[in-house]
Amino acid sequence: MSTQQGFERRYQAPEREPIIEVDERLFLKSAARSFYVLEAFARSPRPLSLAEVAKAAKISKSAAQRVVQTLLVLGYLERSPTGTGVVPGRRILDRSFDYLRSNPLIERATPILTELRKTCGERVDLSLFDDVTILYAIRLQSKRETFYATLSGRRMPTFATAGGRAMLACLDDRHADEIVRRSKLAPLTPKTLVDPALIRQRVEEARRDGYAYVLEESLMGEIVVAAAVVKERNMPVGAIHIAGSLAEWSAEDFRKRFAPLAIEAARALSG
Amino acid sequence: MSTQQGFERRYQAPEREPIIEVDERLFLKSAARSFYVLEAFARSPRPLSLAEVAKAAKISKSAAQRVVQTLLVLGYLERSPTGTGVVPGRRILDRSFDYLRSNPLIERATPILTELRKTCGERVDLSLFDDVTILYAIRLQSKRETFYATLSGRRMPTFATAGGRAMLACLDDRHADEIVRRSKLAPLTPKTLVDPALIRQRVEEARRDGYAYVLEESLMGEIVVAAAVVKERNMPVGAIHIAGSLAEWSAEDFRKRFAPLAIEAARALSG
DNA sequence: GCATGGGTATCGTAGATCGATACAACCGTT
């Protein structure tokens, strides 16, 4: 049957991995510093004082002062409305807009996901493959969800998500195992699988079925099915997730009903 | 009636506008350059070659080379999958995630907007006030929409949007007029109002009614009602939009039905 | 074969950025 095909060809890693490393002399330390400052808010999403910024970015207070002033002028930081400290600025959203708009996959996916969400009545996500993590790019909720389940830009570990496993299933074993090996195998819920052998088993299952599913591995009470979006040579670039609640569905019913829809949507996006 | 109250107190501008300007000696030119490079994609959302980057950011090819290499390493740029040039990188989404997560308004708004969308069955947006533009932060579509109507991070002129006018209505006349004056009054559709007097009239209407609406002023066939979210002293920070199609609704019916819902949601968010 | 436009690498110099330090304004506490 068709759901058992299409995932036989696996992605063959190129001879030499395109290491994104560069001559140190071409790396602009002072430019990087600004981004380290912005990245400080990934660890503590709240207003940061100059001293906290300096500490988080591992720079002197003077350097922090200059960077902060510069980013305030540019709009990538804003003074906290609470009076003290700075927070990420609205200008950041302009850049994410550019990102989404520049990515043809996102544009092609949008109508397909909208349609899919209407058909399913469940939450539908598009995630992007990024090594040991996946990155949610489009999220279409329908019910009331946890706040984080609504945010695009969120990252989750590849090994513990349905989309991640669907994408691992596209890679050859060597590559997939290597990603699991480099992952920090910390459980997200009591049900998260952290044994590489068990994970591999699920990946092989996904390879056989053409889709992956996880049961309460990233959020208790949640079931997710997902199918990978691939480009040439079966290389995974993203995945389409359909997520539902175990309060409303049995695992079996949910899979039977939604897996084919995820697979179909993912296939429509693959090329 | 209640929809005609609550907007009487207007925001009083503080004595001195908080000009975000800084001693030139504290502004890091080399840091800013990196952002200019990223901002190049706002004008041309497609892969850019080194030479194009250099030209767009007004820097030498050598400088562009260094900045691009640095941003590639950091993940804010990626090599274009088409082989040549670079495009915005996934790491940008991490920063927008930080932004959304750091902003208490977004978090509080999320469940309210989800509920509102379920009630309405129409597109629901949260926009943020940003001087002559508004910035969409949360967008909950329900029907099939144009691609751009789904993207958060999109900016629109304040003067021509329902949310923008609802926010102008919170300001005192001097301030509101000044924003209109500084706006580039270019029509988005044949129906966009560009006469400051007419715009002011609509703003006053919004002030009286507690909500604003626009008919096909930013997209033909679209009607939008919006109510402002304010913080202390009635200062506008954002707006809640409900957008529908004139193919399905008469303007009157749409306003009657959805304006009270927008007002109620906005009030729940104001503080 | 050569021109064109991509990306990459090198190097000496100019000047932008460094960071210690001092200052100012605001807390809450004693």
Add this chain to the structure above:
DNA sequence: AACGGTTGTATCGATCTACGATACCCATGC
């Protein structure tokens, strides 16, 4: 009301980063 603790702001000479011209390699296209 003086205090210690924050916060953010401002200054300045020395150092070391980043500048940009240039040369280079490798594709394409004709």
